Amino acid sequence: MKSTLRIGDFGVFLATCLLSFTVLETVQAQQSCRNPNQNRGTCISIYDCPSLFSVVQKNPLSSEDRNFLVSSKCINGVGRQPHVCCTNDRGFGVQESTPQPSPVTPTPTRNSGPNGPQGQGNLLPSPPNCGPNSFMNKIYNGNDTALDEFVWMALLEYVDRTGRRELSCGGSLINNRYVLTAAHCVIGEVLKEVGRLTTVRLGEYDTSKDLDCIDNNCNQPIIERSIEETIVHPEYDPLNKDRTHDIALLRLDPPVLLNEYIQPVCLPLVSTRQAINTGELLVVSGWGRTTTARKSTIKQKLNLAVTDHATCQRKFATRNIKLIESQLCAGGEYYKDSCDGDSGGPLMREGFNNAWYQEGVVSFGNRCGLEGWPGVYTRVSDYVDWIQETIRP
Ligand code: ARG
Numbered sequence: 001m002k003s004t005l006r007i008g009d010f011g012v013f014l015a016t017c018l019l020s021f022t023v024l025e026t027v028q029a030q031q032s033c034r035n036p037n038q039n040r041g042t043c044i045s046i047y048d049c050p051s052l053f054s055v056v057q058k059n060p061l062s063s064e065d066r067n068f069l070v071s072s073k074c075i076n077g078v079g080r081q082p083h084v085c086c087t088n089d090r091g092f093g094v095q096e097s098t099p100q101p102s103p104v105t106p107t108p109t110r111n112s113g114p115n116g117p118q119g120q121g122n123l124l125p126s127p128p129n130c131g132p133n134s135f136m137n138k139i140y141n142g143n144d145t146a147l148d149e150f151v152w153m154a155l156l157e158y159v160d161r162t163g164r165r166e167l168s169c170g171g172s173l174i175n176n177r178y179v180l181t182a183a184h185c186v187i188g189e190v191l192k193e194v195g196r197l198t199t200v201r202l203g204e205y206d207t208s209k210d211l212d213c214i215d216n217n218c219n220q221p222i223i224e225r226s227i228e229e230t231i232v233h234p235e236y237d238p239l240n241k242d243r244t245h246d247i248a249l250l251r252l253d254p255p256v257l258l259n260e261y262i263q264p265v266c267l268p269l270v271s272t273r274q275a276i277n278t279g280e281l282l283v284v285s286g287w288g289r290t291t292t293a294r295k296s297t298i299k300q301k302l303n304l305a306v307t308d309h310a311t312c313q314r315k316f317a318t319r320n321i322k323l324i325e326s327q328l329c330a331g332g333e334y335y336k337d338s339c340d341g342d343s344g345g346p347l348m349r350e351g352f353n354n355a356w357y358q359e360g361v362v363s364f365g366n367r368c369g370l371e372g373w374p375g376v377y378t379r380v381s382d383y384v385d386w387i388q389e390t391i392r393p
Contacts, residue, residue, distance in 0.1 A: 033085035036071035041087035045079035045128070049086035056135070068092055069135050070148065070217050073260050080354050082132050122269075123175055123391050124384075130266035131355030136217065143290075145299045147205055147214050150285045150356070152265035153299060154179045155204050156250075156344065157224070160195035167295070168194045170286045170345025171250065172358055173202060173264045176257070178391050179250040180267075181344035182361050182378065186230050186248045188238030200225045200252055203262045207287060208297040219261040228253035231390055233383070242322050246363040247378045248344075249390055265346060265358045268381040272352040276359060276381075278308045282330055282349045284362065284375075288341030291369075295341050302338070304330040304347070307374040315373065319366060326382035328360045332374035339368035347377045 031043040046052055052072060055065050068091050072084040124130075134149035154171035169185035179200050184190060186197055203222045205212035212219050229251040236245040256262060266272065276282075285301045312329035316322075323329070330347060331337045338345070347360030360377030367373070 031074075033074045035085040035087045035089055036068060037087075037089050037093060039087045039089060041085040043074035043083055044086050046082055046084045046086075047080050049084055051088050051090050052084045052086060055090050064091065066136060066215065067217055070260075073135065073148075075129075075132075075258065075260070075263070079128060082135060083128060122388070123177075123393060124267055124269060124388065125175055125264050126269060126272060127266055127353035127355035130264045131350075131357060132263055133350075133354060133356070136214070143300050143302070145205075145285060145301045147212060147217055147219055148261060150265075150299065150301065150346075150348070151203070151261050151263045152356075152358075153202075153204070153285055153345065154181070155201040155207070155287060156181065156185060156197055157199035157201055158190075158195035159198050164195075165198075166194055167201070167207060167287070168341055169343045170288070170341070170362065171200065172346040173256070173262065174267060174358075174387070175264050175391070176255040177252055177393075178387075179252065180346075180358070180361065180380075180387070181248050181250060182246045182363055183232045183236040183248040184238065184243065184246055184363070185344040186250075187232055187236075197227065197230065197250075200227060200250060202256060203259070204287075204299070205261075206298045207295075220259055223256060223262065225252040225254070225256060227251065233386065241320075242324075243363050243376070244324055244327070245378070245383075247361055247380075247383050247386075249387065251391075265348065266351070266355045267384055267387065268351070268357050268359060269384060272357070273381055274351055276306055276328065276349075276379075278306050280306045280349070282306060282347050282359060284330070284338045284342065284345065284347045284360075286338060286342035286345040286362065288343070288345075289339040289368065291335060302336060304336065304338075304375070305333075306330050307332050312374050312376075316366075316376070323376065326379045327363070328377045328379040329374035330360065330377060331365075332372055334371040335369040337365060337369040337373075338362045338375050339365075 033043040035041045074085045134146045136146035152173040155167050156169040158166050171179040171181035174180050227250045231249040233245040233247045281303045287296050290296050307329040313323045342362045345362045346358040348356050351357040363376045363378050365375040
């Protein structure tokens with residue numbers, strides 16, 4: 001990814017939103033958990049947990065505070081992301097003397113958790129079981145993502161004829177069984193140029209290190225899964241340079257056990273979908289080519305504005321490429337673009353319930369980062385029906 005853009009200080013975002021939305025979540029389910037001090041608490045939205053809410057608002061946030069917040073994260077909670085194991089503790093070993101009001105209204109839970117069935121015959125998760133926000137990106141804005149940011153990012157691993165392994169395209173985890181990627185990452189020239197797709201890597205941050213740590217926060221070891229089935233969109237034609245329907249699903253074997261660093265992204269389901277407007281900022285993430293390296297070792301992110309579709313169609317028509325409505329253009333500013341190796345990865349935005357939704361799949365461009373040439377992405381909302389019909393438990 002080429003970029004120098006710095007936007008999206010989520011710390012400020014979190015702090016301002018905290019004030020305005022705390023009242024919105026009324027229905028909470030009680031899920032018991034242990035906090036980092038091994039005290040029993042309830043896994044709920046941080047917005048409903050006064051003790052930890054006060055910690056996240058501290059400025060600056062010490063690395064111990066951050067560490068405590070990160071270690072307090074839990075999954076299974078119902079309500080706005082992120083979820084924490086809420087007790088009265090505000091830090092490691094700190095016992096508050098004044099008891100706090102109970103942060104939850106107990107109601108029976110219907111939430112079966114991120115590794116269990118996802119309800120109503122729908123295999124795709126919806127918030128809060130997908131698209132969690134990062135705690136740590138408060139300090140890491142700019143190009144590198146935070147350690148716990150976009151934790152659905154997948155890296156695809158290929159083997160060439162000589163047996164050499166290479167990491168190339170990106171992808172995104174959409175539930176505990178499937179990764180969404182681009183069709184051109186699976187069939188066509190990629191077979192000659194990179195090799196055969198064999199494995200999916202999840203939970204990765206810095207490909208040059210075995211254990212990834214930032215300021216004493218470390219993620220868990222990566223996990224790798226073999227691909228049980230590759231499903232390319234039936235209308236994708238690898239020989240067509242329009243790259244229409246550039247989308248594919250990878251079924252993992254065995255399914256992945258989700259953790260803090262491996263969680264699915266939300267997809268724009270009919271119930272959570274919002275229109276995408278020209279000029280709106282979306283975020284693309286990947287380990288692809290940067291201005292200085294053929295590949296980035298650290299997961300990158302970049303904000304891109306959605307481009308007017310007709311303008312983008314006219315631009316690509318000058319290269320005899322015909323774009324349709326189910327493609328989405330974003331970027332077109334000098335040096336701000338996705339690039340080789342980012343293909344298959346997600347173009348995202350924060351949407352309904354403050355969760356992250358995948359709106360695009362990195363498909364192609366005219367070289368990378370050329371002024372006036374946006375990148376082309378597969379418009380995910382147009383393929384949600386196909387995804388739902390295709391995936392199975
Ligand atoms: N086609 C390239 C790939 O397979 C890059 C895709 C994005 N290109 C762009 N200029 N936005 O990795």
